[in-house]
Amino acid sequence: MNTTFKDILDIFFRYLRYVIAFSVIVLGCTLIYVYGAKKVYTSKAQVLIRLGQEQMGSMQFLNNARNVYVTRREQELKNEEKIFLSDRVITAAATAILGDDARDPKTLTSVKKYLSDKLEVKALFESDTLSISFEFPNPYVAKGILDILITKYIEHHIGVYENAKELSFVKLKLDESRKKYDEALQKYTAFIDSVQIYDEKQIEFLVEKSNNLRTDLGNARAEHEYHVQKLRRAEEELKLLQPYEKYNSVEVINDRRNKLKSKLNEASLEKQNLLQKYTPESRLVLDINKEIETLQKLIKEEPERVVDSVDSRKNETYWTIDQTVIDLKTTIAGEEGKIASLTQELKGLEEDLSRNAHDYQQFTLLKKDLDLAKVTYEKYYEGFLESDLRNMSKAEQVTNISIIEDPSLNYIPNWPSKKKLFLFAGAFLAAGNFFLVMLLSMLSNTVTNPSDLNKQFDRVPLGTIPLELVPAKAGEPLSKQAISNIVAPNVRGVDVGLDYYEKNLKEFQRLYINLTLAGENEKVFLVGRSRPGEGGATISFNLAAFMANYLGKKVAFVDYLPSRVTATASGFEPVLDGKFQKAEISRVDCYRYVESRQFRHDDLKEKYAQLDILREEYDYVFCNIPPVKDSADLVFLNYHVDRILFFVEAEGTKLQVIKYNVDTLIQYGFSKISFILNKRRFYIPKFLYKYV
Template sequence: MADQEIFERPAPRQNSLRDFVRILFRHKWKMLVFVVATVGTVVLMTWAAPYYYRSEAKVMVRLGRESVTVDPTATTAGPIVPVSRTREAEIQAELEILNSQSVVRKVVETIGAQAFEAASIQAQHPVKVWLAGLMPSGGQSKVTVDPKEQAVSQLARSLTIERSGGRESNVIALRYQAPDPQFAQKVLAATIQAYLDEHLAVHRTQGSYAFFSQQYELSKKRLESLQAELDGLKKKLGVLSLEEQVTIALGRADRIKGEITTTQAAISASSARIAKLQAALDKLPETVVTAKTTGSLPNPTADAVKTRLSELRLTLEELASKYEEDSRPIQDLRRQILKAEELAGQEEPTRTSITEGINASRVTLEGLLLTEQASLAALQAQIEVLNKDLEAVNTELANLNEIGAKIRDLTREIGIEEAKYRRYADSLEQARVDEAMQADKISNISVIQAATLPMLPAGPNKSLLAILGLVLAMLGSVTIAMVAEHADHTIKTPDDVTDHLSLPTLASVPLARRSQIAPRAAGRSIFGFFRRRGKEEDVRWTLPSVVKTQYELLREAVVFACQHGNGSNGSAEYAQEAAPEEGAQTELSQPGRKARRAARPKQRLVGLVGSQRGEGVSVVAANLAAMLAERGKVLLVDANVKDPTSHEIFGIRVSFGLLDVLQGQKEWQRAIWKTPVPNLDLMPVGTAQADEVDMAQFQRVIKLVGRQYDYIVLDLPPISEAGYTLRLAGLCDQVGLVVEAERSRWEVVRRTREYLDRVDAKVLGVVLNKRRYHIPGWLYRAL
């Protein structure tokens, strides 16, 4: 497959408007059938549908007691705070009441279930009734449904309730439709009346007046009892004004505390003075010297010390004669002498005479101390008295506080009871007003438009339904076309070939009648054409221009591939310069044959094969061979032994051919027949019978005839019908895969290519045969 590398697979393409239009034109018949069926069904259903009439009414929700008050029984433990609901919540609540089952059931009870049943029968669609009659019952008994429940369900479905004028509006619109205008008006009027009654019942509390009247009397008695208890407590304790008594007691306590502070300061000052006087007395002696005489009296102590010193010295002299100088007695005696000398030095030789008397300063300070101590004792006695007075005042304040707590408790209970009393009084008044309004059926709902009597039917709008049916049919038809296209896996365009097979499209042959796509003799049809052997006749090419252009493209692709191939497979055998077999007849002279061999391309054996029967392989092979005949001598070999058709295309009777040569019954020269097309010969299947082709004999025959022709075109049988097709394809220098557009599924064709790859067949590309161009030429060019 090296020759196919010159074709590159393009990037994934984007769907264009042409692709969309092509899909629509391709499935136009499906679309047309769907549109006709849908529009017909819609028109039939609309035409047979009965008319219905719509009665309308409007009610307005005003600001009233329901908007700004709460249920008087909502609370009894705390103060009642009037809460104003938002208008949105209030309107939503009214919508819920209107849609409630209680309102619907009241309407059914008022009108009667039989009336709703009659209206339901009148409103049934004739087609629905007819279809219901066609459906088998299956032997099962029908489920019995209560007529009243059916009427409730019918009314709930047919009644429309919504806000009128947007979210800010306080108007509610009601609509009811029925086949009878009087019945529609009657039902809607009954609905409004049932709603008004339900509104009063929902916003009123029965029995509230009696309840609050009882609670009002009980609260009043409780309040009087608490007030009497408070007055008795004040009289019993003799307390007229608790606050004044507390103020007086607090004043006395503050005054006593001030005196205590002053006395404590005086005590501190007196104690300090006493301490100073005592310190001064401690420093003064009790007596003082009144007379003093110096130096006239002897000192006995000094005299005694001196006498003792003399005695010690005498003793030292005595011991010195007896003991050594450093002996212990001598040393002790010397220390005594030194001590006596020291004492003698401290004593005066004479003494002084002193006379003492009472200290007057001390006597004076003692008098002041006694006076200050007496003052301190008085101050201490005074502070004891003040502390007792303060304790008495504190006791009095404690008693006043205890009494005050009792009074406050009673006062608080009286306040709470008074709040209850006022609340019960307000609730009693509100309950009285509610009962009066309920008796007179007064509410905040106003009927601003009563139920109307419709004079003209409200529907169905048959013109609009027909238009919608047409639009639906068109959209559905487009959807069907797109779904059918998506589910269709056949190869339709060259883009499909590229996307699914990764192969180039050699030619895209348009679909045409067989009489337009085959060569024939001038003035004769292809079926009436009879050629005598060896006689040349004029041939006119009957291909339309668009078809001929595609075959020209196919021819150029084949010629290019043959001239630039690598000479693999069987092409090497064609290029051999072997001598012709003995007895072989040739039309060219030896110099002519050499000239033709020199100009002959390297690869000349071209096979055309399809995945299944009926894809037009034989017609493509015949036309390709006819086009190649313009470039050189061509031999068309019909190798489809099970369904040969090449001889019919060229108007040749069944005679000797390929199988006769392969089985050795005829020489190959007698199996070749000339065609009306110049330079084009045909080797038909022949008259012999065989299910397969002998590959060895086939190669030998092709080798012999290949020397006489520039190109050999093989018309191969489908891959699915002949096992030898793959072996023949493997011998070809180039293989063209013929695919019938909009018939061959790409999965099947891909599998065919895989089979060809397994035998190393050189698949040149795809010939998209019988392609249908669904878009008109003028529209295609416009797009």
């Protein structure tokens, strides 16, 4: 059979979860590598090689048994390339990089190998130049190492001539000054990092703060001394007094009357003040007169009460001095804490100033040493290396080499390259997903669609029943339980949960039409399956209920298993001499076979002979038996049934198992076998399915 675009889409969406998982893994690994891999930066430079006219000829040499003509120009450029990559230049560069660590042979060898691996030199014959590049995780280090390599390459050419001793002496002095400068810079940097040096403004601020602290401390000590003396005098006075004293007096208990008198005195004084500014007829004077009259009236109404008493009472002078003593002690304690705090702060500030003075002296000495070392290094570097070495090179005719492009400082890493990695990941993702889907589809040996059955057994299925997801319980989200696995409730006369045909009338109508067209006058159908749970009993009962309710047919469902259709239903009554139990479910007469010693059949033919009786009474009869591999009575059923309805669970039943069961049925003499594909999943989305 030809594979259509629809089949390809079905396969793709069937394994979509594997495709998504594989894609997530690949993309995740790509992102981790892109953002987690160590970045590599490349520094590039170009060196021009000037060749004379005498080098522009050609030469002939034998290479691999062939005569090869190569211009001297090309050969000289190749020689320069080999010189740059030579062990002598690499060793000199590694020694300069390592310094004192170059004495270790293992370290020197490993650095030389690293330089050789990361260094790339390419001769450009068109421009007579050497293109040089070096890779390193740090762009600054990459530029520095390439600069050292080019320097050692030029020194190699200079060292070939006679004045190499003078060059070596200059280089020795330059190295010594560089070493001293590095040591001075290291000491200066370490001192700056570990010590804080104050500037002039900070020093002025600290000195001013120190003076203020001394002033505050002197004031606090003076106040403390004053309060101590005052406390001493109060304690001496307190020793001369007694807390309580005896007295004989008249106590006047007229607090309210005294308050009224006090207010009257205040009003009288206020009146005298007002008369000095205003006339007696003014509004303010009249108001104060009215207030005085009111107070006098209230005083008359308030009688004076006098009580004679002799008693002991508190000595007010004693307790006043005692409270003063307590307050002075509290004040003195606070002042002592303040004095201690100010003393500690002043001590820390003076220590900080003293330490800063000492550190500043050391800082000055280190700065002078650093400046001196820098001046010495710059003197050798600028005066000798740049000027003298350039003059020496000219004197020694080292004029055929010049740097036309200094080592570059590249801030953009050349690896990992996001563009290249994502392109590679996309290509790998497409190819990997394609092979993954192909592998899974080839490894899958289950039936997925009607075309698989038609291709394998040359039989077109009578119908295809889709898989419908239903809630496991009321109020819960959809589960992955097929409708054909619903357990029937124990209520007589209801649909036992098998009203699936009402939701899929078109499928059952098509199934009924195909069943009637498959053979004329066929009334008894055997429900076959490879294993339990493929939905044979439930779908066949739904088909019977469809015939009874929508077509008005008289249908019987005979259950020899028993299945979920009849096992959990109630209301069955004995019939046919007690060999069966009968109940009506969804207008379908259901017969349940009774296994009992009393009615054990000596002849198995008699067990299934009841189907012939039901054939005469009903329009259609569906007979449910155990799976084919577990049924030992197939040889007798062949005489009583017209056709086998073999149910296959999509993506659940293997083709080998189906073939084995079909061969078994054929061996028992069943020739009319029709497939019904149940629980089929439709993976293509509905909005896309209608276009394909």
